[in-house]
Amino acid sequence: MMGFWDAVLRVLIGVIFIYLGIEKGGAFKIAEVVGFVLLFTSIISFCPLYKLAGISSRCEECEAA
Template identity: 65%
Template sequence: MAFWDAVVRVLIGIILIFLGIEKGGAWVIGEVVGFVLILTAITTFCPLYTLAGVSSKGEDLKEA
């Protein structure tokens, strides 16, 4: 995961968590998504990227 990708994930995650706390209701789903975004930014691993075979680093994914 590229640095810019992690930064975007953290920023969007913080916004979603804030909205989930302040607004409640359906925004609680956004709060959960926000936590997942921040977790994937911290671990620098996104399972959806692996399943889709994409990388934000600009490098090809190597076969395991």
């Protein structure tokens, strides 16, 4: 599961990667695709790699309250 700051960081990095892919082109097209994946995973608040690794960035104390 994904916490708030994890999602914010994904959005910021995703936007930067998408911008670079659009403006620079070339090898940055790969970064553009990664940027879209980062944005998508932050929007749905789920990361398949986190699930596979058993990682959660959510605040467990916040969920209990």
